[in-house]
Amino acid sequence: MSESVPSLADEVVLELAGVSRRFGTNVANDKVDLVVRKGSVHAVVGENGAGKSTLMKIAYGQIRADEGSIRIKGRQMPIAKHNPMKAIELGVGMVHQHFMLVPPLSVAENVVLGREPLKGLVLDLDKAAGELQALSEKYGLHVDPTAIVETLSVGEQQRVEIIKVLWQGCDILILDEPTAVLTPLEVDQLFDVLRGLVAEGVAVVMITHKLDEVVALADDITVMRRGKVVDTLEGQGASVESIAQAMVGRSVLLQVAKAPANPGEDVLVVKALSALGQSGLPALRDVSVTVRAGEIVGVAGVEGNGQSELQECIVGLRKPTSGTVAVNGQDWSGMHVAERYRSGLAHVPEDRHARAIVLDFSIADNLILGRHREFSKGPLIDREARAKEAEARIADVDIRPADASVHAGTMSGGNQQKIVIARELNRPANAILVCAQPTRGVDIGAIELIHKQVIAARDAGLAVLLFSAELAELQSLSDKLIVLYGGEVALRMDAEELAKEGARAKIGAAMTGASASQESA
Amino acid sequence: MSDVFGAVFSVYFLAQLVRTAAPYVLAALGGTISERSGVVNIALEGKLLVGAFCCAVGAIESGSATVGALCGILGGMVVGWLYGLAVLRFGADQIVSGVAINLLALGLTRYLLKLFYGSTANSPPAPGFGDSVWRNVLLYVVIGLVLAFQFGFRRTRFGLRLRAVGEHPEACETLGLSVLRIRWMAVLIAGGVAGLGGAWLALDNHAFVANMSGGRGYIALAAVIMGSWRPKYVALACLLFASAEALQVVMQVAKVPVPREFVQSLPYILTMVAMAGLIGRSRAPASLGKPHERG
Numbered sequence: 001m002s003e004s005v006p007s008l009a010d011e012v013v014l015e016l017a018g019v020s021r022r023f024g025t026n027v028a029n030d031k032v033d034l035v036v037r038k039g040s041v042h043a044v045v046g047e048n049g050a051g052k053s054t055l056m057k058i059a060y061g062q063i064r065a066d067e068g069s070i071r072i073k074g075r076q077m078p079i080a081k082h083n084p085m086k087a088i089e090l091g092v093g094m095v096h097q098h099f100m101l102v103p104p105l106s107v108a109e110n111v112v113l114g115r116e117p118l119k120g121l122v123l124d125l126d127k128a129a130g131e132l133q134a135l136s137e138k139y140g141l142h143v144d145p146t147a148i149v150e151t152l153s154v155g156e157q158q159r160v161e162i163i164k165v166l167w168q169g170c171d172i173l174i175l176d177e178p179t180a181v182l183t184p185l186e187v188d189q190l191f192d193v194l195r196g197l198v199a200e201g202v203a204v205v206m207i208t209h210k211l212d213e214v215v216a217l218a219d220d221i222t223v224m225r226r227g228k229v230v231d232t233l234e235g236q237g238a239s240v241e242s243i244a245q246a247m248v249g250r251s252v253l254l255q256v257a258k259a260p261a262n263p264g265e266d267v268l269v270v271k272a273l274s275a276l277g278q279s280g281l282p283a284l285r286d287v288s289v290t291v292r293a294g295e296i297v298g299v300a301g302v303e304g305n306g307q308s309e310l311q312e313c314i315v316g317l318r319k320p321t322s323g324t325v326a327v328n329g330q331d332w333s334g335m336h337v338a339e340r341y342r343s344g345l346a347h348v349p350e351d352r353h354a355r356a357i358v359l360d361f362s363i364a365d366n367l368i369l370g371r372h373r374e375f376s377k378g379p380l381i382d383r384e385a386r387a388k389e390a391e392a393r394i395a396d397v398d399i400r401p402a403d404a405s406v407h408a409g410t411m412s413g414g415n416q417q418k419i420v421i422a423r424e425l426n427r428p429a430n431a432i433l434v435c436a437q438p439t440r441g442v443d444i445g446a447i448e449l450i451h452k453q454v455i456a457a458r459d460a461g462l463a464v465l466l467f468s469a470e471l472a473e474l475q476s477l478s479d480k481l482i483v484l485y486g487g488e489v490a491l492r493m494d495a496e497e498l499a500k501e502g503a504r505a506k507i508g509a510a511m512t513g514a515s516a517s518q519e520s521a
Numbered sequence: 522m523s524d525v526f527g528a529v530f531s532v533y534f535l536a537q538l539v540r541t542a543a544p545y546v547l548a549a550l551g552g553t554i555s556e557r558s559g560v561v562n563i564a565l566e567g568k569l570l571v572g573a574f575c576c577a578v579g580a581i582e583s584g585s586a587t588v589g590a591l592c593g594i595l596g597g598m599v600v601g602w603l604y605g606l607a608v609l610r611f612g613a614d615q616i617v618s619g620v621a622i623n624l625l626a627l628g629l630t631r632y633l634l635k636l637f638y639g640s641t642a643n644s645p646p647a648p649g650f651g652d653s654v655w656r657n658v659l660l661y662v663v664i665g666l667v668l669a670f671q672f673g674f675r676r677t678r679f680g681l682r683l684r685a686v687g688e689h690p691e692a693c694e695t696l697g698l699s700v701l702r703i704r705w706m707a708v709l710i711a712g713g714v715a716g717l718g719g720a721w722l723a724l725d726n727h728a729f730v731a732n733m734s735g736g737r738g739y740i741a742l743a744a745v746i747m748g749s750w751r752p753k754y755v756a757l758a759c760l761l762f763a764s765a766e767a768l769q770v771v772m773q774v775a776k777v778p779v780p781r782e783f784v785q786s787l788p789y790i791l792t793m794v795a796m797a798g799l800i801g802r803s804r805a806p807a808s809l810g811k812p813h814e815r816g
Contacts, residue, residue: 100691
């Protein structure tokens with residue numbers, strides 16, 4: 001085992017050897033080895049469904065391995081008896097991709113849960129709060145112990161997760177896609193915290209899709225594909241391209257190739273739109289944006305600055321308080337969602353599980369979801385037409401598995417998203433595409449395909465409004481860009497400005513509310 | 522009209538109110554603890570009924586109200602155990618199992634009543650805790666339980682875990698807590714407390730009467746929701762519902778000229794109005810009604 005590790009005198013704190021786990025006939029982990037050294041960052045990369053999360057949950061004792069061995073700090077853990085309780089005792093902590101925090105409880109309550117300090121029979125939360133305060137100051141993880149978790153932002157919640165793990169006394173920290181939901185600023189802060197922890201000897205194991213992060217942070221890299229380790233790399237000298245190639249097994253086009261836009265008439269015209277948000281407070285103020293046929297207008301912004309409300313107003317899921325949405329000169333204000341679809345709307349929602357697919361439905365049924373009239377004969381579903389459609393779309397966008405009867409819930413995020421894209425882009429009346437977070441939780445192979453599809457839609461003459469939390473994605477796809485801040489348009493950029501040096505910094509500044517002039521001064 | 526006011530603001534009314542409210546409060550506390558852990562408790566009705574029956578049998582056979590009350594608690598816990606077996610052990614649907622248990626309780630108590638005492642309507646007279654509600658030791662047990670629940674939920678280890686399990690069982694699992702164990706405790710305690718509610722009914726009535734719970738379990742469930750799963754508010758909601766019922770009794774006794782049917786339907790109307798007004802404002806534990814599957 002030790003030969004595979006760089007010949008450093010570093011202590012191995014976590015060692016998985018020959019770990020396998022099957023779910024039914026699906027082999028999630030196939031004889032996987034992983035060696036994590038003290039005081040290092042170990043990145044585990046791979047496409048969705050490569051078995052990374054399963055592997056981490058095995059290390060944490062949350063999923064039982066079928067075979068293999070787990071050693072934590074030199075102690076052999078019998079695989080049948082490993083569990084989170086033992087993992088935590090041995091110093092292994094895990095921050096899950098979907099946070100394991102109880103929303104209505106306070107920060108302190110969440111942190112102590114399972115290991116509560118008592119004073120007699122009563123919880124001693126004051127003691128815990130004091131300890132949290134000390135930890136948060138030491139590592140720069142600022143949180144208020146008395147705050148209720150559900151009132152915190154995603155970034156703050158992640159800090160709570162990390163503090164929880166540190167308070168438990170863990171020095172092997174497993175992070176499952178820690179940056180997926182963070183703003184660029186929060187990512188930087190997280191990395192500072194992680195560097196501080198590593199300097200103290202903590203071992204960090206991090207699952208991520210974002211290869212630039214891997215290059216920036218990792219000392220060791222394990223690449224997984226279809227349940228197996230296909231490569232182990234040293235962080236030093238690894239490049240995004242080399243990791244991507246190892247992940248996908250072929251070279252990947254990271255830069256999107258696209259011809260300059262050839263815009264036509266104004267298609268989507270949003271005029272002075274204002275709307276209230278979920279909380280009943282104003283979320284959009286006087287937003288105007290025009291998208292012409294054959295162009296992509298990107299919308300940037302930190303989550304919660306009106307992007308969701310703008311999408312919902314255009315799609316018809318939210319009633320604006322004032323302003324209008326018009327498409328091809330037709331006012332959409334009084335139209336309900338179905339009418340908008342018939343009049344040319346295509347929509348890729350930001351939360352595909354909530355709004356775009358039914359996980360318990362087959363691929364075929366998801367592909368005609370909301371388009372049943374097109375695939376019906378009278379009141380009956382035209383099964384032949386549905387089968388034909390499924391076959392065509394599966395081939396179009398390379399949906400895997402290529403079996404129309406497979407349930408969407410068993411598929412990777414990337415393939416689920418391909419279903420949504422294929423369905424929406426093949427609506428017969430398409431004129432505009434409202435596309436939100438098209439590659440969220442999607443693996444790198446599928447990202448490439450989805451980007452190509454969006455550009456193909458543009459080139460076919462659709463007016464595309466693209467919302468994304470990925471600045472790089474917005475920059476490479478958009479022909480124009482607006483930045484939303486506090487529900488208002490804080491910045492507008494055309495293609496020329498987008499291509500300029502320093503465009504990214506300018507966008508970033510507008511996203512956080514700093515005006516562009518301050519930035520350049 | 523002065524009759525009405527006279528009837529309402531009387532010591533008699535107050536005693537009637539407390540006497541009516543106590544079984545609601547006990548059943549609702551049971552519902553609260555169970556639902557806080559994520560287990561719907563529509564079986565409260567059955568627990569009340571079985572609790573009342575067991576209490577009557579215990580009290581009659583031993584001649585002691587205290588023994589009766591303990592038997593009521595035990596009976597409720599047995600029903601709780603049965604319910605736990607269905608929904609926790611075997612992951613059965615909580616609503617369907619709860620309704621099944623209520624129907625079972627209705628039939629079984631009737632059957633046993635016939636078997637033990639040869640009557641389908643009521644048992645022989647049972648001893649009670651005396652006729653003054655203020656000198657009823659159970660009343661102070663009820664008040665103590667409300668305070669203990671209120672404090673316990675917020676400030677004890679079990680309370681914290683209970684709340685956490687009801688909201689986010691997966692999170693508890695990742696911390697090494699046993700979701701099922703916590704839910705089992707909650708369901709058994711719920712059974713015991715609701716069973717005591719049944720015992721109150723039987724002791725207060727000095728006998729067991731077939732179907733004597735009379736839908737109180739369902740109204741208690743409404744009180745749980747109206748009190749937004751917090752013991753002290755749940756208890757207040759029970760007082761509100763009970764006041765409608767007590768009013769009905771008092772008005773009948775005072776012969777207030779209001780149609781009897783209207784007065785009788787007051788508690789139910791109040792329940793519906795309260796529930797309708799509260800929709801969206803009162804938030805249920807997030808995992809309520811969802812069976813837990815281990816990862």
